[in-house]
Amino acid sequence: MTAELPLSSQIAAVDFIMQQAKSSLFSAWSTGHESIPCAHVNMECNMAAHRLVLPQFLSPEECKELQFIHKSCGVVGYRPWVLSTTLSHLVATNCANLILPLLPIRERIKELVEEYFGREYELFTEFTGLISWTKGAKIGWHSDDNRPYLRQRHYSAVCYLNDYGEDFEGGLFHFERGALETIVPTAGTVVIYTADEKNMHSVDEITDGERCTLALWFTLDKAHDEDAKIIQQLASLDLHFSDEMSEDNEGQGEGKIRLPFSASSVMYNINANVQQSEAAEEERPSNEQPTNDLRTARISRLGFSCCFAPALPGADQDLPVEVLFGDKKVPGTFSNLLHALQVLQFHQYRLSLREQDSSVGQKECTHRLERDVHDPDFKFHDTIPGSEDIFGEMEAEGDLVNQSDAGLDPYLRCNLLRDTSTETRTKGTTETLEIDELVGSWQEWNAYTLDLWAKVYELIPLWKSSRLLVSHS
Ligand SMILES: O=C(O)CCC(=O)C(=O)O
Numbered sequence: 001m002t003a004e005l006p007l008s009s010q011i012a013a014v015d016f017i018m019q020q021a022k023s024s025l026f027s028a029w030s031t032g033h034e035s036i037p038c039a040h041v042n043m044e045c046n047m048a049a050h051r052l053v054l055p056q057f058l059s060p061e062e063c064k065e066l067q068f069i070h071k072s073c074g075v076v077g078y079r080p081w082v083l084s085t086t087l088s089h090l091v092a093t094n095c096a097n098l099i100l101p102l103l104p105i106r107e108r109i110k111e112l113v114e115e116y117f118g119r120e121y122e123l124f125t126e127f128t129g130l131i132s133w134t135k136g137a138k139i140g141w142h143s144d145d146n147r148p149y150l151r152q153r154h155y156s157a158v159c160y161l162n163d164y165g166e167d168f169e170g171g172l173f174h175f176e177r178g179a180l181e182t183i184v185p186t187a188g189t190v191v192i193y194t195a196d197e198k199n200m201h202s203v204d205e206i207t208d209g210e211r212c213t214l215a216l217w218f219t220l221d222k223a224h225d226e227d228a229k230i231i232q233q234l235a236s237l238d239l240h241f242s243d244e245m246s247e248d249n250e251g252q253g254e255g256k257i258r259l260p261f262s263a264s265s266v267m268y269n270i271n272a273n274v275q276q277s278e279a280a281e282e283e284r285p286s287n288e289q290p291t292n293d294l295r296t297a298r299i300s301r302l303g304f305s306c307c308f309a310p311a312l313p314g315a316d317q318d319l320p321v322e323v324l325f326g327d328k329k330v331p332g333t334f335s336n337l338l339h340a341l342q343v344l345q346f347h348q349y350r351l352s353l354r355e356q357d358s359s360v361g362q363k364e365c366t367h368r369l370e371r372d373v374h375d376p377d378f379k380f381h382d383t384i385p386g387s388e389d390i391f392g393e394m395e396a397e398g399d400l401v402n403q404s405d406a407g408l409d410p411y412l413r414c415n416l417l418r419d420t421s422t423e424t425r426t427k428g429t430t431e432t433l434e435i436d437e438l439v440g441s442w443q444e445w446n447a448y449t450l451d452l453w454a455k456v457y458e459l460i461p462l463w464k465s466s467r468l469l470v471s472h473s
């Protein structure tokens with residue numbers, strides 16, 4: 001069963017496997033096996049018409065690309081310890097190109113929901129978002145339509161992008177009643193259910209790592225169609241498409257690339273919505289001067305430090321950034337923190353794809369990038385060898401602002417963004433980054449970005465005329 005199969009075949013396949021699984025599952029239970037694969041448990045319980053779980057609905061590559069997007073663009077979310085990347089946020093931060101990888105997946109999930117619930121061609125997408133839950137995040141029993149302003153939500157879908165037990169601990173999903181009681185998140189699995197009280201559910205507290213999902217809600221009410229809002233937002237950006245796609249602009253010239261720009265800095269303040277949370281306050285060491293910026297925290301998490309010019313009053317907060325790996329400077333200057341973050345996450349994404357392709361090179365590749373954030377020798381180096389640009393001069397004048405690991409809130413650094421698999425992978429490795437490889441990733445990021453923007457330009461007229469964010473012209 002793969003994501004490429006037609007929907008009806010997938011459901012049929014699940015039903016079939018479910019039949020097969022039942023007998024072996026029961027024998028597994030009765031013989032006292034402790035760990036029963038989640039997929040089998042899900043399929044065994046797949047008997048209720050108002051919910052469905054499909055393992056391997058997304059490919060590992062899709063899961064990795066969505067995580068790349070979220071980890072490059074996400075902001076602090078709607079609940080404590082929750083981070084989110086919505087389509088609207090991507091458009092607002094000059095990253096409309098990054099909605100493209102989401103669209104075909106969203107279409108597939110919408111078709112699945114329509115087919116399973118007998119609502120073909122009736123549904124509109126109300127919300128699409130990449131959401132991650134970090135240590136401390138949880139939600140008690142609720143239905144997804146449980147507020148007056150959420151009544152338009154008729155169907156829910158959650159796709160898991162990473163793995164319980166490997167990338168995070170805690171975070172099991174429970175239905176209060178009926179079938180499929182507990183879902184163990186595994187990358188690629190999708191769960192769909194009606195958003196009403198037939199599907200009261202909860203998520204256990206995340207106790208370690210970062211749990212990533214793609215969350216969608218669907219509605220029968222056209223007035224709540226997110227596409228109309230996103231298309232309006234795109235139209236208001238005045239993208240000057242024809243100028244930007246002029247002939248001399250089709251090369252790889254970095255200057256021509258549309259670069260991400262930051263939202264308001266409060267949206268990256270990891271403490272923004274946890275101040276009132278007593279539990280969080282208790283756990284946080286009171287004598288720390290926290291660096292609460294999510295962008296910096298993520299860069300640091302990847303083993304890099306960065307420095308940038310101090311903001312002058314009234315100056316644009318998106319200032320150029322230089323990036324260091326230990327005392328090695330990454331050649332070139334990034335236009336802003338988000339630009340740096342996006343390229344570094346893209347490098348990580350490439351490495352993770354390569355890691356998947358070759359199990360032999362697995363450890364070596366990962367080691368090249370991820371550093372042990374607990375390494376006491378891992379500090380910001382206040383000299384930038386070989387820097388011949390503006391940063392050399394500014395540093396000499398003592399103007400640089402150090403946004404390094406050294407200033408990062410240890411709570412945030414060690415817990416919030418820690419992914420459990422990193423710990424074993426990074427043991428004993430510190431200086432293995434191949435700068436050339438990173439430069440190669442930067443070039444690939446340029447090509448990837450240009451390519452997606454070209455597709456956006458091509459699709460915009462269709463989006464405007466159809467009022468739908470379709471993924472193919
Ligand atoms: O992430 C999940 O598994 C479900 C999240 C959820 O219940 C919600 O956001 O309403």
Ligand SMILES: [Fe+2]
Nearest residue numbers: 142143144201
């Ligand atoms: Fe929910």
